[in-house]
Amino acid sequence: MRIGIVCPYTWEVPGGVQAHVRDLAEALIADGHYVSVIAPAGEDAPLEQYVVSAGRAVPVPYNGSVARLAFGFLSAGRVRKWIREGRFDVLHVHEPAVPSLGLIACWVARGPIVATFHASYERSRAMSVAAPMLQSALEKITGRIAVSDAARKTLVEHLGGDAVLIPNGVTVARYTDAEPLPGWGPDGGVVGFLGRMDEPRKGLPVLLSAFEILAEDRPGLRLLIAGPGDAADVLERVPKRFHDRVRLLGMVSEADKVRAYHSVDVFCAPNLGGESFGIVLTEAMSAGAPILASDIPAFRRVLGDGQAGALFETGNPEALAEEAARLLDDPALRAKLSDEARHAVRKYDWSTVARDVLRVYETVTDAAAGVVEDDAP
Amino acid sequence: MTTTVLILVVGVLVVLTAVYISWRAGRLDRLHIRLETAHAALDASLLRRAAVCLELAGSRLLDPATSLVLAASAHEARTAGPDEREHAESDLSGTLRAVVDQERFREKLAEHPAGPALLEELDAAVAKVVYSRRFYNNAVDVTRTAQRRWLARSLRLAGHTEYPRFFEIDDAPPAAFAAE
Numbered sequence: 130m131r132i133g134i135v136c137p138y139t140w141e142v143p144g145g146v147q148a149h150v151r152d153l154a155e156a157l158i159a160d161g162h163y164v165s166v167i168a169p170a171g172e173d174a175p176l177e178q179y180v181v182s183a184g185r186a187v188p189v190p191y192n193g194s195v196a197r198l199a200f201g202f203l204s205a206g207r208v209r210k211w212i213r214e215g216r217f218d219v220l221h222v223h224e225p226a227v228p229s230l231g232l233i234a235c236w237v238a239r240g241p242i243v244a245t246f247h248a249s250y251e252r253s254r255a256m257s258v259a260a261p262m263l264q265s266a267l268e269k270i271t272g273r274i275a276v277s278d279a280a281r282k283t284l285v286e287h288l289g290g291d292a293v294l295i296p297n298g299v300t301v302a303r304y305t306d307a308e309p310l311p312g313w314g315p316d317g318g319v320v321g322f323l324g325r326m327d328e329p330r331k332g333l334p335v336l337l338s339a340f341e342i343l344a345e346d347r348p349g350l351r352l353l354i355a356g357p358g359d360a361a362d363v364l365e366r367v368p369k370r371f372h373d374r375v376r377l378l379g380m381v382s383e384a385d386k387v388r389a390y391h392s393v394d395v396f397c398a399p400n401l402g403g404e405s406f407g408i409v410l411t412e413a414m415s416a417g418a419p420i421l422a423s424d425i426p427a428f429r430r431v432l433g434d435g436q437a438g439a440l441f442e443t444g445n446p447e448a449l450a451e452e453a454a455r456l457l458d459d460p461a462l463r464a465k466l467s468d469e470a471r472h473a474v475r476k477y478d479w480s481t482v483a484r485d486v487l488r489v490y491e492t493v494t495d496a497a498a499g500v501v502e503d504d505a506p
Numbered sequence: 507m508t509t510t511v512l513i514l515v516v517g518v519l520v521v522l523t524a525v526y527i528s529w530r531a532g533r534l535d536r537l538h539i540r541l542e543t544a545h546a547a548l549d550a551s552l553l554r555r556a557a558v559c560l561e562l563a564g565s566r567l568l569d570p571a572t573s574l575v576l577a578a579s580a581h582e583a584r585t586a587g588p589d590e591r592e593h594a595e596s597d598l599s600g601t602l603r604a605v606v607d608q609e610r611f612r613e614k615l616a617e618h619p620a621g622p623a624l625l626e627e628l629d630a631a632v633a634k635v636v637y638s639r640r641f642y643n644n645a646v647d648v649t650r651t652a653q654r655r656w657l658a659r660s661l662r663l664a665g666h667t668e669y670p671r672f673f674e675i676d677d678a679p680p681a682a683f684a685a686e
Contacts, residue, residue: 189601
């Protein structure tokens, strides 16, 4: 199949949508399809072979903050040319409700168009003005995908109509093997955490309280924390005598993140809510870390009701401490959870997700000719 | 004799003072009226700019992404409360620069029959925002100085009128307009 994918945000800037498009494109290419991605990019940005630049994105105030977007005649001209030359069977646009390349692509193309909606917001003033303007472009979309329940809800509320749910994937192979960080490594006493330290919903304070309960009786217990935030604020919550047993890595590189997953005996995700999917959890599962997570619906679902990782009552440090003690005392249980996690995460692997996306492509291309330029947009 | 002169002198002084105070009060009153007029003009020019932006966004002359960026920004500016207005209007100025300063914007718009007229209207609306804001801030400055005078403060000549605020926004026009 010849597939054209449109990414609305600057390619070389890290972001959720960009990562999604990259992983999807690479999974589809690995599956033997022809894929071309068009995205805004800086002039000298290094681009993969399958990426075409649509020119630079411009910073503009949009929806309450400054966003870098690609719009205008120049961008439209480039997308038009790309569509004409690409002769795609299907066009896959991302975030078509954002005033950037995705929306432009809907405008200049005709034929089987699939759109993926990523963002979710409570209420957007921009969207309420936008809805009628988007209508004619969005009506061309034949298949709609939402990456989360929240994104789907946003779509239904702001634009009307429904979408199929296909969550983000995780590239399992990227996490499978890694050396533990020096001085760490599963030694029966390492508990790990990854996420923003200063974001209350990530639940780090719950873990810190539980650590205090456990550390007293377990001299070998150590805490490994990775993620951005103020270290002093975190240490303030831990009694002084335990400070040398808490290690704060701060922001870590992608490679060190993988190594961190391999350095722990128990990976803890004490989130209090607000997580729609739990990408961190699927990464830890790919690395085969034994997981202890709070009992929020998203985590319960990913962990198969506790099959692939232990659950504890959300927000309760005593419950966390009790479950953590059970895991730390039982190497066989940890090994079992690790195996189960590696097995369960396969369903979230990009190869699986790409297969689902491909089914959507097949559904919309079934009785249609390919994608062509729209002469009268 | 001397008593009469004294009474006369005091009487003249009182009258002169009264005339002076009433003259100052009258001036302050005129300044307040000028300030209100300037404010109304500023408000009208801002609303007009937002309206022209919305018209351009809805005109189908632009691609939908540009339309959406412009419409969202104009809508924010038009509906902003008093506390957010300066921020929202500055944002609209920024958006306008990003939109109008696209490469070949004028040529592209000229391809449509309605394009040049709309662009002309936008140019005028943008310029009038700059002018009316300058005039309003001048009026604020003069009124503030007058209100701060010792006499005006001690006799409360300004009455219950509020101490006027400057309207501070980024209203730099798009380079394509400024260059003309």
